[in-house]
Amino acid sequence: MRLTNTKSVKQGIRAVAARAGVSTASVSRALNNPDAVSPSLRARIEQAIEALGYIPHAPARILSSRRSRTLGAIVPTIDNTMFARGIASLQQYLSSVGYMLFLTTSGYDLDVELQQARNLISRGVDGLVLRGDCHHDGLRKLLADNAVPFINVGIYQPDRPYPCVGTNNEAAAHRAAAHVIELGHRRIGIVSALQRNNDRASARVAGFRRALAERGLELPPQWHVEVPYTLDDAREAARHLLNLKDRPTAVVCGNDVIAYGVLLEAERDGFSVPRDLSVVGFDDLDWSRHLRPSLTTIHVPTGETWQRAGEYLVRSLAGEQTIMHREIDFSLVVRESTAPPPKSLK
Amino acid sequence: MRLTNTKSVKQGIRAVAARAGVSTASVSRALNNPDAVSPSLRARIEQAIEALGYIPHAPARILSSRRSRTLGAIVPTIDNTMFARGIASLQQYLSSVGYMLFLTTSGYDLDVELQQARNLISRGVDGLVLRGDCHHDGLRKLLADNAVPFINVGIYQPDRPYPCVGTNNEAAAHRAAAHVIELGHRRIGIVSALQRNNDRASARVAGFRRALAERGLELPPQWHVEVPYTLDDAREAARHLLNLKDRPTAVVCGNDVIAYGVLLEAERDGFSVPRDLSVVGFDDLDWSRHLRPSLTTIHVPTGETWQRAGEYLVRSLAGEQTIMHREIDFSLVVRESTAPPPKSLK
DNA sequence: GTCTAGATTGTAACCGTTTTCAGATAGTGC
DNA sequence: GCACTATCTGAAAACGGTTACAATCTAGAC
Missing domain, CATH: 3.40.50.2300 (Response regulator)
Incomplete structure (x- = not known):
């Protein structure tokens, strides 16, 4: 049997009600809809709440109010x-x-x-x-x-x-690719995040591809790489892409972290960015403007x-x-x- | 008045109980302590749960079980x-x-x-x-x-x-400072996070200071700077420190982000790290090993x-x-x- | 002074679980 | 076959709030 002391309620809204000499309904109202109770009552109740250090029990509240x-x-x-x-x-x-x-x-x-x-x-x-x-x-x-x-x-x-x-990730990616195309690039690679179960990543890839297709630019399979989440993954993919005999002059990336990987790897391999290689990111993380060279990217609020x-x-x-x-x-x-x-x- | 259909319970544990032809107590037991009910009952209950797509209501559970x-x-x-x-x-x-x-x-x-x-x-x-x-x-x-x-x-x-x-942040910071002291540095600056309401930051500062004090090294006030949270703040502080007429040869930092700021600012001002300036971080974020120069720091799991x-x-x-x-x-x-x-x- | 609308307050049912206690059932040693 | 455990199961009382509805009170209008 549960111990229930019917005389005194130790806690809860009933304790507050008892101390303030009001009903639980009034306490509840004072809490949820203060205007519904008279100022004097409200003051009494608030004082009782304060005195008891009463903290409403959210689960009970949720259960009751749905x-x-x-x-x-x-x-x-x-x-x-x-x-x-x-x-x-x-x-x-x-x-x-x-x-x-x-x-x-x-x-x-x-x-x-x-x-x-x-x-x-x-x-x-x-x-x-x-x-x-x-x-x-x-x-x-x-x-x-x-x-x-x-x-x-x-x-x-x-x-x-x-x-x-x-x-609109597709449109934004299109804009990013259009930017390097406008600069005169014709050999453009894509390093994207994994597209599987990630509609954001695939929308971006679609945007990149559309921009290339609209200008009639080829995208050889080896110029499109997908990488997992970490900077290490991105670096590895970038290394591969940059070491192709026939490498792109610009790389559009599925996000900034990937772009960082490309930037780091380019530096490591002795390419100068943007002289030898242009890189575009996507997201505009904090780092992107601090990096050297700072990163051209799509800003997303x-x-x-x-x-x-x-x-x-x-x-x-x-x-x-x-x-x-x-x-x-x-x-x-x-x-x-x-x-x-x-x-x-x- | 609340509408209560006493005939059929549309949802909840009672609906499951009704469908399985058992009591709510048994359903609850099957859920929380499967071993307490017989396999046959458990199977019936599980099937009813499945059929109804029943999802237990956590708030009610919390209310009841405390x-x-x-x-x-x-x-x-x-x-x-x-x-x-x-x-x-x-x-x-x-x-x-x-x-x-x-x-x-x-x-x-x-x-x-x-x-x-x-x-x-x-x-x-x-x-x-x-x-x-x-x-x-x-x-x-x-x-x-x-x-x-x-x-x-x-x-x-x-x-x-x-x-x-x-x-032990104090000890770790001590270690970081000891490192540059061992390398031969005598002019060591500190760029720390704000110490106010941040015992981690102040423990680190204490550790830095103890290491210096133990070797009898001075810490002129202008060599200890506190910075807020962002990379921009860190850069500004670093710029100030590096442009002192009488500048330190090493800087120990309250965290890696601050160290990045120092690194970036040093590069911007034409200092070569570590030739002209040594920098130590604290935390070992991902970036620290990718940066160029990569960052000496305290690794914290x-x-x-x-x-x-x-x-x-x-x-x-x-x-x-x-x-x-x-x-x-x-x-x-x-x-x-x-x-x-x-x-x-x- | 009575009546009524409106504002305030109280009563008590109910939210969906868990859990105590007791009853039912099955298994065991003799 | 019987008393006696050990196991399962069910009935019902909480858990701590909200809120529909009833009851009371207040202030004007007449």
Whole structure:
């Protein structure tokens, strides 16, 4: 049998109510909707809360109200400047509107993502923030079955029936490639992130390819390399690409970290950037403007993107009508790593 | 009045129980302690769960069981490789033992940290992971009043009554400074992170200073600079230090990002590292070995540190007796950024 | 002074689990 | 075959809040 002392309640809202000489309903109201109780009552209750050091029990609140004021986010990894940025920004926004964030990671694994989503829903989140639109089939069903609002972030797909917010990666990549083409390059290589289960990466590759195709430029297979996540991987791929007998004069990269790898490897092999080789990145991480040569890249406002995702969900949950597909502008930032190709190789 | 259809329960454990023809108690047992129910029952229940797509409601579970299998972590910022690393590692460990992590940020503000702690406790976390041992007075009281287990991570203070896990920052910093002293440097500058509300930063400064003091070396005030968080801040400070008429021949830095700033600024001002200037970092971020010159620094196993913190709490919560103060070894990684001082300035 | 609308407060059911306790069932030694 | 355990299972009371509804109170309007 559970010990229940009917005389005195040691904690909880009932203790506060008892001390303030009011009902639990009033305490609850004072907490959630202060205007609904008279100033005098409110003062008494606040004083009792203070005196008892009362902290509301969120799980009970969630259970009773069916709302948690908590969002869940599933990112591939937190150990990546882009995501860390985004999450920080999202979290800051959410906390400013009284929401909390449950953060989990999927490690780029769709099954894990599904599992994490189940986890978060179980936890009672009011909505979910997902990366991209490349998900397990079961995930959509799960979201639909449980009527969980969600948004795909980091991509822009106005034609899809799911909400999303992000830059148009295809267009941005196209812009990046167009930049080196405009500089006069005709021999352009691509070093992209792994495209598998990563629609962002593949959209960028598509943009690069379209830019080349529009100018009738060839892309020999050996000039397109895909690399995993680390700088070491990027360096290795770059080394390979730079040592081809027939090497490109410019390399467009799927993200800045990859570009760093190309830059480092180029330096190591004695190529001068941008004299011998032009390099374009994508994301515009902090480092990119500090590097020497500084990196020409596509600037993507990650913080804004994720904050908008939060705004979308919070507003939807508040019953407001909001834009389902929001495009976030990118911009090309031209720095030192790009220049016209050497005359001899033009 | 709430609508309650007494005939059919649409969801929840009762729906599962009804479908399987068992009591809710059995379903709960099948979920939490499978061995406690007979295989046949378990099979029936599992099938019902599957058929209904049942997802347990964690808040209700927490409310009832008084345990959330969730830990809270409060870090200054997530947008910092060190913390991102640590959090990623902690999260991975926790998920491997069936725990979840509630992550919040304090922005280096003690009041915010206290508020976040309140928030997390309200959320029902079973324990708290904190950064360092520099907290608001109210925080300890809060933790004590609510009997919330916690651990300070990133520091090692065996003499304190609070659990902690981390490297001995003072000793590690001492080692870093000793390294350049051993190389023959006598004119050594310090560029540290802000010490206010940051015991890690101040322990490092203390270690640097002790190493200098032990060899009887002077530290003119203008040779010790404190900088905020960004690379830009570090560069500005470095520029100032390097342009002193009477400048040091070696600089020990409070962390790697600061060291990058010094390195970049040195290059910009035409100093050659390590010929004209030796630089030592602290943390050993990924970049440090890729940079040119690569950075001599103190390697700190961040991932292990945070995982240990998780282990400590999980074990404590399981009732196991565990070590309260755990020291994590650091190591000096000598790379290209340090060398004996130029003869002329020795 | 009575009546009514509106503002405030209280009562108690309910949110979806876990868990105690007791009852039912099956297995064992004699 | 019987009493006696050891195992399973079920009924129902919590857990700590929210909130629908009822009850009370207040202030004008007449």
